Amino acid sequence: MEPVLDQSTKxxxxxxxxLRWKNPIIYTVLILFALVNAYPILWMVINSFKTSQDFANNxxxxxxxxxxxxxxxxxQTANLGTLFTNSIFIVVTATALTVLIGAIASYxxxxxxFKMNKFVYTFFIFGMLIPIHSTLVPMFILMRNIGLLNTPxxxxxxxxxxxxxxxxxxxxxxxxAFPKDIEESAIMDGCGIFRVFWSIILPxxxxxxATVLILNFIYNWNEFSFALVLINDPELQTLPLGLAxxxxxxxxxxxxxxxxxxxxxxxxxxxxxxxxxxxxxxMTAGAxxx
Amino acid sequence: MNAARNRKxxxxxxxxxAMVIYLIFAILPILQSFYFSFMEWDGFSDMKFVGLRNxxxxxxxPLFWNSVxxxxxxxxxSVFGQVPIALFIALLLNRxxxxxKIFRTIGFLPVVLSTVVISLTWNLILNSENGLINELLRAxxxxxxxxxxxxxxxxxxxxxxxxxxxQFVGLYLIxxxxxxxxxxxxxxxxxxxxxxxxxxTTWKITVPMIWDTIIVAVxxxxxxxxxxxxxxxxxxxxxxxxxxxxxxLYMFNETFSQLQYGYGSAVSVFIFFFSLILIAGSRKLLGQxxx
Numbered sequence: 001m002e003p004v005l006d007q008s009t010k011x012x013x014x015x016x017x018x019l020r021w022k023n024p025i026i027y028t029v030l031i032l033f034a035l036v037n038a039y040p041i042l043w044m045v046i047n048s049f050k051t052s053q054d055f056a057n058n059x060x061x062x063x064x065x066x067x068x069x070x071x072x073x074x075x076q077t078a079n080l081g082t083l084f085t086n087s088i089f090i091v092v093t094a095t096a097l098t099v100l101i102g103a104i105a106s107y108x109x110x111x112x113x114f115k116m117n118k119f120v121y122t123f124f125i126f127g128m129l130i131p132i133h134s135t136l137v138p139m140f141i142l143m144r145n146i147g148l149l150n151t152p153x154x155x156x157x158x159x160x161x162x163x164x165x166x167x168x169x170x171x172x173x174x175x176x177a178f179p180k181d182i183e184e185s186a187i188m189d190g191c192g193i194f195r196v197f198w199s200i201i202l203p204x205x206x207x208x209x210a211t212v213l214i215l216n217f218i219y220n221w222n223e224f225s226f227a228l229v230l231i232n233d234p235e236l237q238t239l240p241l242g243l244a245x246x247x248x249x250x251x252x253x254x255x256x257x258x259x260x261x262x263x264x265x266x267x268x269x270x271x272x273x274x275x276x277x278x279x280x281x282x283m284t285a286g287a288x289x290x
Numbered sequence: 291m292n293a294a295r296n297r298k299x300x301x302x303x304x305x306x307x308a309m310v311i312y313l314i315f316a317i318l319p320i321l322q323s324f325y326f327s328f329m330e331w332d333g334f335s336d337m338k339f340v341g342l343r344n345x346x347x348x349x350x351x352p353l354f355w356n357s358v359x360x361x362x363x364x365x366x367x368s369v370f371g372q373v374p375i376a377l378f379i380a381l382l383l384n385r386x387x388x389x390x391k392i393f394r395t396i397g398f399l400p401v402v403l404s405t406v407v408i409s410l411t412w413n414l415i416l417n418s419e420n421g422l423i424n425e426l427l428r429a430x431x432x433x434x435x436x437x438x439x440x441x442x443x444x445x446x447x448x449x450x451x452x453x454x455x456x457q458f459v460g461l462y463l464i465x466x467x468x469x470x471x472x473x474x475x476x477x478x479x480x481x482x483x484x485x486x487x488x489x490x491t492t493w494k495i496t497v498p499m500i501w502d503t504i505i506v507a508v509x510x511x512x513x514x515x516x517x518x519x520x521x522x523x524x525x526x527x528x529x530x531x532x533x534x535x536x537x538x539l540y541m542f543n544e545t546f547s548q549l550q551y552g553y554g555s556a557v558s559v560f561i562f563f564f565s566l567i568l569i570a571g572s573r574k575l576l577g578q579x580x581x
Binding site for chain 2: 026029030033034036037038040041043044055056059060101102104105107108109112114120124127129130131132133134135136137138139140141142157158160161162164165168193194197218221222224225228229239240241243244247254257258261264265268269272273276279280283284287288
């Protein structure tokens with residue numbers, strides 16, 4: 001045993017020596033990566049507090065005089081209050097409904113055996129393969145035909161329809177893992193099928209529910225293409241759509257653009273920093289499975 | 291008997307809301323686009339059946355093939371940009387390193403942001419007059435390299451591809467980090483004892499052990515980059531001179547600016563099958579199970 005131990009300590013000291021000179025290189029590369037990733041955002045946030053003259057002369061430094069002028073101008077001209085309200089209403093409604101409807105469907109798909117079960121499940125999962133952009137034109141025509149173009153609830157329907165597949169996929173695989181006898185004992189106690197869902201299955205699924213809630217929230221909050229095609233009333237625009245058309249109109253008002261973008265970043269950044277672990281888990285699960 | 295019927299009824303009831311919304315708003319549009327693709331229609335007057343003419347017009351339009359080509363550039367940039375960079379950073383991070391958590395947080399940050407915010411931010415950064423990149427080049431005395439990044443047809447696609455890569459490196463970084471944590475330390479320790487250096491252990495042990503994950507990442511990249519629309523729509527809207535046009539954008543502009551709903555539907559149908567075939571093909575080729 002002695003020589004082996006010896007060798008291993010020798011290797012370790014060698015390794016330590018190597019690590020010592022390797023570490024600065026590794027850190028340099030990593031810091032460079034972090035800078036490339038974060039500096040564009042940081043640059044925008046810092047410059048949003050500068051006057052236009054300050055921005056022109058001094059891009060890299062901190063503001064010479066700190067101004068909120070850009071923020072007032074952005075809030076007024078970009079109609080940010082309305083955009084925020086619209087986005088929050090649509091995102092919250094669509095997310096809540098997707099998860100609720102998806103959870104009920106997943107409950108029956110995971111806990112019951114019936115003839116069409118496998119078919120219905122596969123049919124839902126197929127939705128993950130539909131390229132959303134191939135549905136923009138027919139979606140526009142469909143919405144026009146049923147009179148749902150440009151209404152406050154328009155976007156809720158495609159958002160639910162296109163996120164049900166991943167929601168059902170994640171919830172079904174989670175619910176399938178519960179032992180069978182849970183419901184059996186509950187049903188013997190005289191609980192109804194929906195009671196079992198509401199008071200047993202749903203509370204037990206909390207971790208998976210958190211994943212799909214986060215996933216739906218972020219997808220819906222960031223969604224752009226359906227909004228672009230289905231909404232053109234400025235009063236009904238969501239935040240991404242409103243920001244894009246604001247930037248298109250005021251191309252050279254850099255300050256206001258940066259202020260508007262910064263304001264729209266705050267909620268999602270706060271959300272990310274508070275729930276980082278769950279968000280990272282949810283979004284990687286969504287990507288890998290989607 | 292009654293209980294069984296009740297049960298069936300409840301199953302039906304429980305699946306109904308999801309099924310109805312999914313059928314109407316996801317499946318029906320696909321089927322409708324097949325139907326419209328055989329029609330000539332400006333969206334208002336009566337439809338006229340034209341057979342396969344939309345499709346033959348499509349394959350004869352050089353601008354359509356231009357958008358296909360650009361779309362393939364996006365796929366290639368994602369596969370050969372995002373995956374190697376993410377793997378490299380993940381390998382660097384996969385050791386006892388101070389600040390791992392901070393690097394991870396910053397690494398994943400762009401993935402959470404909306405594509406519109408990213409596009410608009412990069413538009414400001416790439417701005418030819420006072421964007422960050424040109425200012426930076428001038429500050430270090432390389433002002434001669436300053437470009438009209440998004441306005442010059444020679445540079446626009448390269449600039450856009452850079453942003454595409456930037457946006458999603460973090461996603462693959464996290465996926466690779468998770469896979470690397472499952473590589474058992476003992477194997478690496480044993481190899482080190484046999485005198486293998488880090489370069490060798492990385493290429494001979496670590497990378498082969500996470501190969502499945504790398505394949506998954508490549509497939510995700512292909513599927514994801516076929517969806518590129520928002521980013522380019524906001525950054526350049528396909529310009530200048532169609533140099534950044536991709537399929538979805540071509541379809542969008544043909545449909546809504548030229549009011550050719552039938553023709554746009556034909557392009558939609560093409561995108562649908564093109565994506566399905568490419569995703570299914572890459573999965574099959576790389577040995578991944580479908581769904």
